[in-house]
Amino acid sequence: MRSIGETARDSGLGVSALRFYDRSGVLVPDRVDPVSGYRWYGPEQLEEARLLARLRRAGMPLADIRLVLAGWSGEDTVLVRQLLRAHLRRLEAGLADARSEFSAVRALLAHREKTMTSIRTDAAARVDVPGAGLAAALDAVRFAASADPELPMLGGVLFDIEGDALRVVATDRYRLAVGHAVTAGHDGPRVQVIVPSPLADAMRALLADGDTSARLTVEDGRVALEAGDRQTAGRCLDHDFPDYRRLVRLPAGRRAVVDVPAFREALETGPVRERDGGGADLSVLAVTADGVVSVCGDGDGDGDGGDRVAVNREFLLDALAAGGGERVVLELGAPTAPLAVRRTDSEETFSLLMPVRLES
Structure with a gap:
């Protein structure tokens, strides 16, 4: 018999996934300890768990997986083959539909890009901000920045300077965080720049004392932060950032x-x-x-x-x-x-x- 931990490790399914599939009646362990409730799996169930993991990665619905596992060890595998073929056809049809819709969306986007006006990111700004306020704002959002190389525009923290407010924003699509700090000295147009995550971390380290006032400067595609006699600076990311104000309504x-x-x-x-x-x-x-x-x-x-x-x-x-x-x-x-x-x-x-x- 294999413990639930061993079965999880050898099958590629997590322990919580095995518990879920037990409760769902998809893969029920051979034995459950009546005192501790601990689950134990038979030797043949490792193959079923690996099969289950493959089918879930392929997106097969649980209702179909139940039937596949039920027919897997039998002599008649016709139903299993039919279920696999049916799911593959659904995937192919869904991909064809998705390609068609994406083509339409790209055409709409191309038309929109000809007429839209981006928020100015080339304007200069120089603002003073309390070190503790900026540090707290960065702490509130840094966890939500993306590390996905396929989405470089999300690989940093947006600094949004407007009036006497500095908003910092980060998102990885699944979570979004907004921080706020009060500033002084900016009377120009709204300025938005994306600060790369490593530079945002360097800024936070510069504010470790928390009591000092800091000066934030944006100019010529670069951003710099001065705190006392120390400074850190670097280039901004040359990307557009999602309109976060729409996302928070x-x-x-x-x-x-x-x-x-x-x-x-x-x-x-x-x-x-x-x-x-x-x-x-x-x-x-x-x-x-x-x-x-x-x-x-x-x-x-x-x-x-x-x-x-x-x-x-x-x-x-x-x-x-x-x-x-x-x-x-x-x-x-x-x-x-x-x-x-x-x-x-x-x-x-x-x-x-x-x-x-x-x-x-």
Whole structure:
């Protein structure tokens, strides 16, 4: 017999994925310890687990996978072959449809690019900003910056200077964070530049003391930060950044103030779900009408009339750490709306986490 940890390691499925597939009746362990509840898998189930991992990577629905596994060890494999062919045809048809739609979108984009006017990124700006304020803003967003080489425009932190405000923004598509700092000395047009992540980290290190005033200078595609007698500088990324202001316009949801240490412990020790198809551990949250947030298990209800929202647990833990305080405000809307994590002392510093669809 193999333990659930050994089966996970040798099959490529996570432990939480194996638990999910057990609860779903897709791959039920041969034996479950009646006292500890620990799962044990038979030797032949390793092959089934590896097959399951391959089929999920290919995007086959769970309903079909159940039938494939049921017929895998039998003598008649006609049904298995039919299911594989049917899924392959669906994938091919979906790819053809996607190519057609993408071609139409590219044509629309080409037409739009001829008429659109980008926000000026070549304007010069020189502003003074409290070191502690800029440090806190960078701490609030750095975790959300992308490391995907296919999306270089997201591989940094957007510095958005407008009036007496400096907003710093980072996103990797699955999460978005906005920080805010008050500035002085800028009376020109709005200026936006993308600061590469390594340079943003160097700026944060320069502000380690936190008490000094800093001067931020943008000129000729370069950005520099001076704090006391120290300076760091470098070139900005030559890319456009998404219009984050459109992304943060959300309908109001239920709000709840949570104690960060207690909530973190509830997330780390509480139940997790595996999304359909495997991947990261998910935490399912619900907030009641009286503002109590709970981490839900499979058998839990939907809260007091509220919807449940599933999010990447690691991303949520990062957002809590970036909140920078003992308490944060969680805002939960519909299951398809992002989860907002807001600071209690500033409505303008927050992060958004995209929800994950659960297998129904």
